[in-house]
Amino acid sequence: MRESLSVAEAREAVLGETALIGAETLAAADALGRVLAEAVDSPRAIPPADNSAMDGYALRAADLSGASEGEPAALRVAYEVAAGGGAPRLLAAGEAARIFTGAPLPPGADTVVRQEDTDRDGDTVRVRLQPPVGEHVRRAGEDVQAGETVLEPGEVLGAAHLGMLASLGRSVVAARRRPRVAVLSGGDELVEPDGDVSDGRIVASNSYSLAAQCAEAGADSFYLGIARDDPADIERRLRSALGADVLVSSAGVSVGDRDHVRSVLEKLGCRLIFWGVLMKPGFPLVFGRFEEGPLVFGLPGNPVSAMVTFEQFVRPALLRMQGRRRIFRPTVRARSAERLTKRPGRLHFVRVSLERNGDAFVARPTGNQSSGVLRSMTLAEGLLLFPAAAEEIPEGADALVQILDPDVLAREASEI
Amino acid sequence: MRESLSVAEAREAVLGETALIGAETLAAADALGRVLAEAVDSPRAIPPADNSAMDGYALRAADLSGASEGEPAALRVAYEVAAGGGAPRLLAAGEAARIFTGAPLPPGADTVVRQEDTDRDGDTVRVRLQPPVGEHVRRAGEDVQAGETVLEPGEVLGAAHLGMLASLGRSVVAARRRPRVAVLSGGDELVEPDGDVSDGRIVASNSYSLAAQCAEAGADSFYLGIARDDPADIERRLRSALGADVLVSSAGVSVGDRDHVRSVLEKLGCRLIFWGVLMKPGFPLVFGRFEEGPLVFGLPGNPVSAMVTFEQFVRPALLRMQGRRRIFRPTVRARSAERLTKRPGRLHFVRVSLERNGDAFVARPTGNQSSGVLRSMTLAEGLLLFPAAAEEIPEGADALVQILDPDVLAREASEI
Numbered sequence: 067m068r069e070s071l072s073v074a075e076a077r078e079a080v081l082g083e084t085a086l087i088g089a090e091t092l093a094a095a096d097a098l099g100r101v102l103a104e105a106v107d108s109p110r111a112i113p114p115a116d117n118s119a120m121d122g123y124a125l126r127a128a129d130l131s132g133a134s135e136g137e138p139a140a141l142r143v144a145y146e147v148a149a150g151g152g153a154p155r156l157l158a159a160g161e162a163a164r165i166f167t168g169a170p171l172p173p174g175a176d177t178v179v180r181q182e183d184t185d186r187d188g189d190t191v192r193v194r195l196q197p198p199v200g201e202h203v204r205r206a207g208e209d210v211q212a213g214e215t216v217l218e219p220g221e222v223l224g225a226a227h228l229g230m231l232a233s234l235g236r237s238v239v240a241a242r243r244r245p246r247v248a249v250l251s252g253g254d255e256l257v258e259p260d261g262d263v264s265d266g267r268i269v270a271s272n273s274y275s276l277a278a279q280c281a282e283a284g285a286d287s288f289y290l291g292i293a294r295d296d297p298a299d300i301e302r303r304l305r306s307a308l309g310a311d312v313l314v315s316s317a318g319v320s321v322g323d324r325d326h327v328r329s330v331l332e333k334l335g336c337r338l339i340f341w342g343v344l345m346k347p348g349f350p351l352v353f354g355r356f357e358e359g360p361l362v363f364g365l366p367g368n369p370v371s372a373m374v375t376f377e378q379f380v381r382p383a384l385l386r387m388q389g390r391r392r393i394f395r396p397t398v399r400a401r402s403a404e405r406l407t408k409r410p411g412r413l414h415f416v417r418v419s420l421e422r423n424g425d426a427f428v429a430r431p432t433g434n435q436s437s438g439v440l441r442s443m444t445l446a447e448g449l450l451l452f453p454a455a456a457e458e459i460p461e462g463a464d465a466l467v468q469i470l471d472p473d474v475l476a477r478e479a480s481e482i
Numbered sequence: 483m484r485e486s487l488s489v490a491e492a493r494e495a496v497l498g499e500t501a502l503i504g505a506e507t508l509a510a511a512d513a514l515g516r517v518l519a520e521a522v523d524s525p526r527a528i529p530p531a532d533n534s535a536m537d538g539y540a541l542r543a544a545d546l547s548g549a550s551e552g553e554p555a556a557l558r559v560a561y562e563v564a565a566g567g568g569a570p571r572l573l574a575a576g577e578a579a580r581i582f583t584g585a586p587l588p589p590g591a592d593t594v595v596r597q598e599d600t601d602r603d604g605d606t607v608r609v610r611l612q613p614p615v616g617e618h619v620r621r622a623g624e625d626v627q628a629g630e631t632v633l634e635p636g637e638v639l640g641a642a643h644l645g646m647l648a649s650l651g652r653s654v655v656a657a658r659r660r661p662r663v664a665v666l667s668g669g670d671e672l673v674e675p676d677g678d679v680s681d682g683r684i685v686a687s688n689s690y691s692l693a694a695q696c697a698e699a700g701a702d703s704f705y706l707g708i709a710r711d712d713p714a715d716i717e718r719r720l721r722s723a724l725g726a727d728v729l730v731s732s733a734g735v736s737v738g739d740r741d742h743v744r745s746v747l748e749k750l751g752c753r754l755i756f757w758g759v760l761m762k763p764g765f766p767l768v769f770g771r772f773e774e775g776p777l778v779f780g781l782p783g784n785p786v787s788a789m790v791t792f793e794q795f796v797r798p799a800l801l802r803m804q805g806r807r808r809i810f811r812p813t814v815r816a817r818s819a820e821r822l823t824k825r826p827g828r829l830h831f832v833r834v835s836l837e838r839n840g841d842a843f844v845a846r847p848t849g850n851q852s853s854g855v856l857r858s859m860t861l862a863e864g865l866l867l868f869p870a871a872a873e874e875i876p877e878g879a880d881a882l883v884q885i886l887d888p889d890v891l892a893r894e895a896s897e898i
Binding site for chain 2: 094095098110112113114115117119148149150151152167168169170204208209210216217221222224225226227228229230231232233234235236237253254255256259260263264265266267268269270271272273274275276277278279281282295325367368369373390392393394395396397398399425434439440441443444446466469470471472473474475476477
């Protein structure tokens with residue numbers, strides 16, 4: 067087992083063990099945010115036939131030669147074509163057909179003129195301009211040709227993709243399934259939120275923040291409850307995690323005498339890959355895996371440490387597993403509102419709020435940075451990266467910030 | 483009814499009619515992404531008592547005066563305190579207590595020394611350093627003091643907030659409810675995805691992309707189906723939308739002879755506020771509202787127009803309704819990979835992909851920008867804003883881009 071890795075080394079080790087998850091076939095309407103696991107070919111052209119992009123008149127452009135505001139061309143209105151309807155016959159020279167948006171272009175017609183550019187008088191329509199041939203006509207296959215591959219495996223299914231699938235008549239689609247994450251808390255001092263917190267007992271709140279982080283990363287979590295500091299209890303709970311894709315254990319996987327989780331994991335066949343990452347918060351992180359089972363993350367027990375290590379390692383692994391290409395949080399450069407100092411050796415993740423000022427950002431630490439103080443995370447809009455080797459970030463100096471809430475990157479409406 | 487508004491005027495008109503939605507009380511674990519509708523005070527201090535931040539020994543710092551690597555101080559190990567346990571008696575001078583992370587500090591002790599800085603020999607522990615008083619002790623109330631307001635109304639509940647609520651023993655919470663959006667498609671040419679598309683009929687794909695856009699904006703949608711071009715059918719369907727917070731109608735609300743939706747809306751009591759926005763795609767947008775009922779958006783029928791107008795107007799309204807402060811998409815400046823030209827007068831939303839190069843972005847149009855071509859949206863990572871008055875964006879010039887997929891703002895791991 068490797069020890070005391072840099073954040074980059076640890077990330078590489080985790081992603082090196084992370085394999086693509088299987089696919090499932092599900093209702094297209096339920097597939098928002100999933101990664102497509104098939105190539106989608108179109109069974110048909112979209113639109114299926116030449117049709118009108120406007121409400122107006124379908125006609126032959128040649129009949130309007132020389133037409134203008136002062137000298138409109140007069141055409142006989144032969145019939146009407148509604149969207150979803152069809153033309154009764156070929157449109158002859160000198161004729162126009164009343165047409166509505168989406169209606170198929172009548173045979174014989176080659177152009178559509180907007181209603182606004184015409185005057186109607188009984189069966190006659192006067193057109194006040196000479197349009198280019200094909201204007202306001204949406205061509206058959208303009209969006210998609212029959213047989214064309216319109217979506218590629220690996221694309222993340224967004225709202226436009228679901229619209230596209232519907233337009234192709236697809237009601238089911240093959241996509242990467244959501245990873246299943248088993249979440250375990252451990253420690254005799256822990257109780258559930260409705261438990262008795264006298265005598266120094268504390269709520270196992272990590273289970274709740276980690277489950278939410280799983281959901282944010284597109285994963286389903288299931289909660290194994292609180293394991294007592296007792297190998298038999300730990301083993302019983304861990305056995306039910308062996309079918310999961312990922313096991314996240316908060317506390318109980320470190321070097322303390324009472325930390326039984328690690329030995330139970332090894333007994334069950336978990337190969338431990340590294341222990342300790344040169345970061346703060348979050349040094350005591352354990353990573354391992356079962357050969358035919360879950361990746362295992364033994365996160366530190368402090369609330370902030372657990373969340374920050376999840377962000378750096380578990381989240382990218384969950385996204386990579388789903389086949390996403392972009393697995394890291396957005397980053398921006400921001401000026402530090404304060405002078406920051408530390409000892410060299412560990413990469414610090416400083417919880418900051420962000421203020422936008424035009425194209426520039428200012429990052430300000432969210433109060434007490436102790437790893438026990440969850441308030442610093444509820445206020446955090448980003449994590450400022452204070453590099454391992456650095457001892458100081460002067461006030462006003464630039465630093466890289468991982469964005470936890472992408473909405474902070476929005477401009478005010480008045481700037482758009 | 484106002485006509486032909488600028489995008490900014492239209493946005494202001496929409497937000498001016500958008501009121502905060504009601505609150506509901508729900509399970510805290512289900513409240514991820516909701517906006518808090520109450521102030522949350524802590525019933526207790528967190529942590530509830532002074533406790534150890536490390537596995538090691540609790541002791542009196544004064545007993546270690548002058549201790550060093552070469553001359554360790556020897557203390558008698560009096561007893562052991564586990565997390566969730568308690569101390570049997572006051573720790574006397576010259577004594578140490580074996581202690582584990584999270585365990586309450588024994589009375590008499592003031593400091594914790596890490597296991598790694600000690601050597602144990604039977605009942606004696608030798609400490610190889612002289613720590614400052616209070617080291618590795620987490621103080622009672624360090625995170626939260628009893629009675630303190632820890633979460634304010636208006637905060638968006640993220641993973642850290644759910645952890646915080648759990649740690650306070652809160653299992654339910656008051657939050658803004660999810661807006662309910664009725665989605666209607668209209669037109670005789672439309673069929674559902676499993677319908678027959680011969681004779682120029684097309685799938686009502688907008689219903690599916692718009693429902694997904696609602697979900698992305700934290701709203702629940704329900705689908706009213708496809709209304710025929712028949713006032714009675716339209717009225718029957720619209721009546722079931724009157725209890726919704728928002729009605730989104732795709733197609734059927736414009737100036738064409740066959741567009742009955744608008745007259746039915748007015749008959750039912752909808753006040754129409756504006757028609758037409760100086761944008762492309764998306765000009766024929768209608769906005770109105772029922773006095774005691776939903777906001778009404780009559781979106782253009784073209785697939786791209788419908789999605790882009792939803793992005794610009796419906797999404798910000800849905801987020802504002804939920805009490806979110808940040809209601810606009812992230813924006814970045816990007817260099818245009820191509821020269822872009824247009825006639826002045828309308829703000830164009832150019833669908834672009836984005837490439838990151840260090841701190842710079844390059845925006846490149848995603849092929850055919852016709853409003854019927856949904857492929858331009860499935861490939862789009864952002865919408866480049868080509869200002870209304872402008873006629874040209876030269877190749878390499880800067881432009882503002884609304885980000886549709888915030889993950890494009892991530893750096894590669896190697897840069898972090």
